[in-house]
Amino acid sequence: MAEVAMTVNGAPVSAEVEGRTLLVEFLREGLGLTGTHVGCDTSQCGACVVQVNGMAVKSCTMFACEAEGAAVTTIEGMAGPDGTLGPIQAAFQEHHGLQCGFCTPGMVMSAASLLADVPKPSEAQVRTYLEGNLCRCTGYQNIVRAVMAASGQAVEERSQ
Amino acid sequence: MGRAKTITRRSLLIGSFAVAGGVAFGGYKLAQTPENPLAVKDGVAITPWVKITKDGITLITPHVDFGQGAYHMQALLIAEELDLELGQFTVDPGLPSAAYWNTAVADENVPFQIDDDGWIAEGARLGLQGIFKLAGLQVTGGSSSVPDSFEKLRRAGATARETFKAVASERTGVPVAKLHTRSGSVILPDGTGLPYTDLAADAADIEPVQVDDLRAPSDWTLLGKNTERLDILPKSTGTLSYGIDVQLPGMLHASLRVNPRRTGVRRIKLRGAKEMRGVERVVHVTGGVAVVARNTWYAIEAARAIEFVFEPATYPAEQREHWAEVKASFTRDRRDRTWRHDGDVETALKKGDVIEQGCQAGYVAHAPLEPLSAVVLVQGDRAEVWAGHQLPQFAQRAVAKIAGIPTDHVTFHNQYSGGSFGHRFDLGFIERAAEVARQMPGTPIKLTYSREEDFAQDNPRQIGASRARGVVRDGRIEALDLKIATTSSTQSLVRRLGFPFVTPDPQIVHGASSMPYAIPHLRVTGYKVPELAPSTYWRSVGAVSAGFFAEVAIDELIHAAGADPMQERLRMIEDPASRRVLEALAEMSDWADGGAAHPAPNQGRGVAIVNSFGVPTAQVIEVTHTQAGIRIDRVFVACEVGTIIDPVNFENNVQGGVIWGLGHAMNCEITFSDGAAMQQNYYDAEGMRMHQAPEIIVRGLESGGKVRGIGEPPTPPAAPALSNAIFAATGQRVRELPMYHHVDFI
Structure with missing residues (x-):
């Protein structure tokens, strides 16, 4: 011990x-x-x-x-002491970046490291950086969108 | 009730309509509504779904949520009619009860195709619904949560609303007609609001007010709008508790080593596992042992140290033997049923040059991201269970049997799950946890599967193959004789649940016999391969293999006819809903008039349409053939459901279903060697990762007709559309799932 x-x-x-x-x-x-x-x-x-x-x-x-x-x-x-969501968490919420949510904590934490290194990543950079985070439920698209939005970049509207 | 219920239970076939011995239910029994299971102190339970006390509002959402958004969807339906805002209530799956019997899942379990709305098929559905009601069968699965809930949960909300209005009227003397409801309150003409929570105690004293009319879609304020799913906040802050997170005082942790061949143990060498740090006990369970320790990692490490000599499997030990059995199944003996026969196939095939092809699709594991887990506490003649399960009453019964106590002495708390995809239909993980808990009464036991054990014990999807023979003439498909032979995952699961299964299995050809085309001579026949490895429903069940077989065969015949894959499908299509879907898809993907956008030489696009679970779904996939392999660039999806309840969640489910279809088509399989699955973890069956994932453009059409679920239908067209796109880009036909045996992917 x-x-x-x-x-x-x-x-x-x-x-x-x-x-x-x-x-x-x-x-x-x-x-x-x-x-x-x-x-x-x-x-x-x-x-x-x-x-x-x-x-x-x-x-x-x-x-x-x-x-x-x-x-x-x-x-x-990742949320403030008063419960205010961190920017990545808020973006996951806003852009519906999850389904079962089991991968979400890992996604958020990986994304935080990416944005610390690369404040305005390209979509391709997001996809490459997060390839070690497996999601079994979503189409990944809204996760990418959430990370792009969290970096302060404009994201296109949903297709529906 | 006694006798009818006993007979029904004994002879109920979940996956089939036939009922041995006849069922002694009459109109009286069927009309009887199961008791409301909710007991409320200082408040009221209006219907089994709405529970209100002075302290708050709880909506019961009995379809379990494993990521598909079932809790949110069910809550929306109630809240729409009850005039609640999101945030004014909590949701709770409730305890298993006959009151939550599934009214919709019968649709796919009669031996008719789901799109067959003839009177025999509809009659069979009604009959099976009666049996489901008598048995009080609560099921989450088969894309049935929306169809089952759509009407009855709105009605529950409306009943509660009108009941509160009646109470408010009695209390204030204002006639009901002058009252309305908003934001969790009954509103008086002067604008004063009486919160439901204040009216709850009085509401318990009156009969609920039955409501005939539900609100028109044009009046909806929640349904059909983009809403923020209730579980997104706790999931993105890490505060949501999944089954695997359950903590109880004094709880011990268990890990399994169980025969991956599903038989017994010849010899065990503990190799000091009992003495390893943190280990409390090693106990026997069916097929092996469980190590019980102070935490999960101690348990897993000790379990890994143990050496076993296992009994051999009762099914063939080697994968090639499984395939040999599949390929030997296109015989008269194993013919399950001819599900469709238009024209005269035999004669048509004799008149032309026959084109032959065949496909195959292997076993695939479910592997949801949250490994299986269950917490069981056995104490005296009572037991309590915390786990995520699609058949909660079966889980309850399984624990009761192992603990040797009555079923109603088992309390089952359904848990949020990190995915299921059919994995949580099987009972093994619940049974093993109960076996450990029975041996350690008074101690809550959490059994957590390691990822390796989760793969090893997974009962995968069915295995199967197809044989197609076709004739083309004058640039058109003249005839197609499609034979599909698979194991029956329905039969395998239903028998494990303790029921016989004697009828044909429509899932073997699901999505193929429903092909929307008018081909002059068309026959689709299912052949049942005798059970090999045990299998279970896997997202989209039979349609994932049958849809692949059908749409690759169709594509090959269209190519042989010299026609365009999209134009020829559009020409052949006769089902109106499928036509609307394919026309929308052609327009979205710019493939409407022979295609304005011609792909570059190393690019290709493929199309497929599969009608599964009553939802015609079509996809165009664009790929690029690069030096590093196939890259999937874009996917267009169109589908038609009755009503879209929650557009943003709808789109997410569609996109997820496409990735599920593509990822497994690319690289996932379970193969057996020496009777055990060779794949152990995600490095062996990875699915799709983010850098490989294409852009997915979705369009959902609303027919306004029969309401359908969207969990499964987006999966089946993905694999054939990908195969057809690869052919367009490379000239190579890929007729096997997974495809990595034949092509590389980026």
Whole structure:
């Protein structure tokens, strides 16, 4: 067992964990932050993406101990303290960027990393950057639209 | 009720109409309405769908939501007539009850095609609806949520509205005719509002007011408009709790290792799994063991450490044997039914040069993004279950049987699911969780499947092949004899649920026998392949294979006739709804008059139209043949339903159905070796990723006629339209699903 301390969504946390505890397990079962999802355990699907020091990380591929001292942000940390949605979340809502929503937290967290690096991405850049996030329900189109809108770029109207 | 119900239960065939021994129900039984399951303190339950207390309004939405938007759609229907605004109520799937029997799913389960509205077919549907009502069968699936809910939930809302008006009238002395309702209140002539929540206690004392007339679509304020789905906010903030997120005090976590060949275990070597950190117990379950631990990862790790020698499968061990069985099924013995015969096919085939072709479509897993999970607590002679399921009463019954307690001692809480696509029709995950919980009474057990176990235990979609023989003459298709042989996923599932299945399965040819064309000599015959690997409904069921077989064969014959794929389909089409759809599609995709926009030499476009679940759906797909492989550029979709309830969700379902169809057509299959599925995770069966996904342009037509669901119909035309587009771009016919065996995709 080892003591691990990190900041999660702005709040300091520390706990005794076993060395092999995965970051996602620490977040979900240790801290009860179940917004971070597990879809495959093998970094195929991206449902578990969180940010560690601003970098998008698949939290099923990282040990909790490796996040020692880091600032971790999960989907729960993307809205303001008063519940105001972050710009990407608001865009997912506005553009209906989900169906079952199981992939959504990972999509939002990956998109946040993209927009931090590339504030005005092209549609092709969005699609390439998010290819590690699998969605089984939607046509992807509204997810792309949401990310484009969140970056402050105009998106075309829906076809219906 | 006793006797009729017993007989019915025993002989009910969900997937077929025939009822062994006859059913002793008369008008009296059928007219009887099941009891309202809602018990409300300090308030009122008006119909089984509206529950109001002084503290708030709850709408019961019994069709479970696994991403298709069922909760929102059901709530909209009630709220439209009850004059509620979004945000004024909560939704709850309620507990399983006969009151929520599905009135619509019978449509696709009689041995007639869904578009057959002849009197025998309609009579059969009525008969089956009676049986569904008697059995009180609650089902989410078969694109039936909208058809089942459209009328009855609006009526529930209207009944509640008029009841509150009657209460307000009694309280104030104002005649009902001078009252109206708005935003959750009854409004008096002077503008004063009496909130429903204030009227609820009094409403419990009067008989609900029955309502005959529902509002005209022109008066709708919620239906037919773009609304923001109720679950989008909690889903985009990570606060929505899915089945896999359920947490209970004292809960332990279980992971499975179960024979992927669906038989028993010869030997188990625990290899220290019991002593691994965090492990509490290792218990036997059907086909293997479950490790129970303090958290899911401890359980999964320990389960992986265990060594097994499993019993062999009872079905063929190797994939090539499955295919051999499929290909040996075009025989008189295995002929299930000839579902359509126009003209005289035999004679027509003798008179011309016969063109022959055949296609095949393999097994595919469901693999929704949320792995299967269930929480079960067994305590004394009671049990409680938290899981997402499409047949909640069957789940309840399965737990009762394992726990050895009466069914009504099992409380089943249906959960939000991260996708299903048919996966949550099967009961295995509920049964295994119950087997563990029974052995650890008093402790809530959460069983979570690893992705690998989810693939290994998945009962995939049916496997099948087609044989087509056709004749063309004077630039037209003269004759087509289409034979389709598949396993029956309906039969497989229905038998696992404990019922016999004896009738022909219309799903084997669903989407093929309903082809909208007037071909002078046309015959479509289904052949039932004996069960191989167990299979389950998979989004669009039989139509995903039969639609592919039919529309690739048609395309090949049109090519042989030297005609244009769009113009010839338009010429042949006789079903009026299908014609409207295809004309809309031709216009959208600029393919109306031979095509103004001629594709470049390395580009191609393909068209397909499939009528499944009563919804004609047509697609044009444009592809480019690049050096790196086929790129799918754009998809145009047109379809026709009776009424579009929620346009933005409608479009999302259509786009999702197209991607579902394309992604699996490209690269997904389950193949068996040594009796087990060879594919273990998304790297083996990836579906479509964002960088591969085309732009999808959707047009939904509203006929104003019979209301239909849109969950499944967008899937079947995707694969044949893609195959036909690849042919146009490359000259290569792809006659197999998945297609990656023959072409590369970007």
